[in-house]
Amino acid sequence: MKHIVGLSGGKDSTALALRLMEVEPRDYEYICNETGNELPDMIAHWEKLEEMLGKPIIRVRHDRDLEGTIDQMNMLPNVFSRWCTRVLKIEPTIDYMGGLPEGSTLYVGLRADEEARRGLFGEDITIRFPMREWGWKEEDVWKYLDQRGVCIPARTDCALCPYQRLGEWRDLYNKYPVMWAKGVELEKKFGHTFRSPGRDTWPADLESLGEEFARGRKLREYKRSASCRVCSL
Numbered sequence: 001m002k003h004i005v006g007l008s009g010g011k012d013s014t015a016l017a018l019r020l021m022e023v024e025p026r027d028y029e030y031i032c033n034e035t036g037n038e039l040p041d042m043i044a045h046w047e048k049l050e051e052m053l054g055k056p057i058i059r060v061r062h063d064r065d066l067e068g069t070i071d072q073m074n075m076l077p078n079v080f081s082r083w084c085t086r087v088l089k090i091e092p093t094i095d096y097m098g099g100l101p102e103g104s105t106l107y108v109g110l111r112a113d114e115e116a117r118r119g120l121f122g123e124d125i126t127i128r129f130p131m132r133e134w135g136w137k138e139e140d141v142w143k144y145l146d147q148r149g150v151c152i153p154a155r156t157d158c159a160l161c162p163y164q165r166l167g168e169w170r171d172l173y174n175k176y177p178v179m180w181a182k183g184v185e186l187e188k189k190f191g192h193t194f195r196s197p198g199r200d201t202w203p204a205d206l207e208s209l210g211e212e213f214a215r216g217r218k219l220r221e222y223k224r225s226a227s228c229r230v231c232s233l
């Protein structure tokens with residue numbers, strides 16, 4: 001039987017994986033979902049964690065990346081059609097869980113100050129929520145990560161995620177022009193947009209949105225998220 005730690009890349013599962021090795025050391029198997037559309041900070045975070053944990057993190061993924069899956073589905077994901085989560089994360093995770101030996105245990109990074117949730121976990125495996133057992137709240141997670149000198153990437157979701165906020169799109173435009181250009185190219189190819197029209201007073205399509213950013217149009221400051229708000233194990 002196996003002991004699996006599910007990693008979303010955010011603060012909670014990162015803290016869980018590191019702390020579990022200290023208080024309950026065993027040969028854990030670490031898993032994460034990979035879509036092939038992660039930002040460089042996210043990829044660097046996985047690599048740093050692998051170093052700290054002393055073993056590779058298994059990438060549970062579809063055989064195509066986000067762009068390849070967009071081609072396959074012949075459409076972009078958007079807030080009305082979130083097929084990407086199902087195809088790139090949920091289905092590969094269900095396949096992985098289905099292949100686990102009976103009696104395996106999955107460790108999930110749910111904190112004591114969060115509502116209980118079960119998620120996509122197989123029926124034949126035991127689920128543990130160690131941070132709830134330890135009574136760890138958000139402040140405990142941040143304190144522990146500070147002590148261990150671990151930074152969490154500002155974004156753990158896909159670079160072109162339709163759920164990102166306008167400020168995150170602006171950061172993508174400023175910091176990752178190649179990825180931005182890929183988003184523009186995909187929108188032209190499929191004739192629709194990642195962002196939903198009418199969601200705000202800004203253009204929906206990335207090309208026009210980029211022109212607004214280039215003109216220096218200001219947007220309200222936003223609070224950065226420290227993990228994907230949509231996809232988590």
Ligand code: SF4
Nearest residue numbers: 084085157158161231
């Ligand atoms: S992070 Fe966004 S784009 Fe990536 S799979 Fe989840 S919803 Fe889709």
